[in-house]
Amino acid sequence: MDKKDLAIIDRLQRDGRISISELAASLNMSDTPCIRRIRKLEQDGVISGYAAQLDPHKAGFNVIVYAAIRLSENSDTAAERFETAVAKLPEVMECSVITGSHDYLLKIVARDLPAYERFVKKSLGSLPAIAGIESTLVLKQTFSRTALPLSAN
Numbered sequence: 001m002d003k004k005d006l007a008i009i010d011r012l013q014r015d016g017r018i019s020i021s022e023l024a025a026s027l028n029m030s031d032t033p034c035i036r037r038i039r040k041l042e043q044d045g046v047i048s049g050y051a052a053q054l055d056p057h058k059a060g061f062n063v064i065v066y067a068a069i070r071l072s073e074n075s076d077t078a079a080e081r082f083e084t085a086v087a088k089l090p091e092v093m094e095c096s097v098i099t100g101s102h103d104y105l106l107k108i109v110a111r112d113l114p115a116y117e118r119f120v121k122k123s124l125g126s127l128p129a130i131a132g133i134e135s136t137l138v139l140k141q142t143f144s145r146t147a148l149p150l151s152a153n
Helices: 003-014 020-026 031-043 076-087 113-126
Strands: 063-071 092-097 104-110 130-137
Touching: 003 020, 003 031, 020 031, 063 076, 063 113, 076 092, 076 104, 104 113, 113 130
Parallel strands: none
Antiparallel strands: 063 104, 063 130, 092 104
């Protein structure tokens, strides 16, 4: 990736709805080379998709929880089964393999605390590979970024 590619993805991650003409003009390019670069970035997987960013609270999800998960066994098979099962749970927004006393960290949204309790008891907690769940409730989210710091040193 060169400087133009970085400038394109920096702008697109901050405003995915920008028109090609406006994007190209802001980078002193014509439309065709700009489109060509965007398509290449998409084909290479640098740009993995486009989506609207929603405010969870305004969409009715008033609870955000980070759940640290410990598996009952550390094997590739157990990890694969867990990851496949968790990917099917729409409340789980993120799933990360971590180091330390837990194996995974999940970011989970719920409409309210009773909904989170039901989710833990009926969905997450029923997965056979889980030995323990430690939940941390977010009291207030001060900010959340979606743009990568491409221009940071």
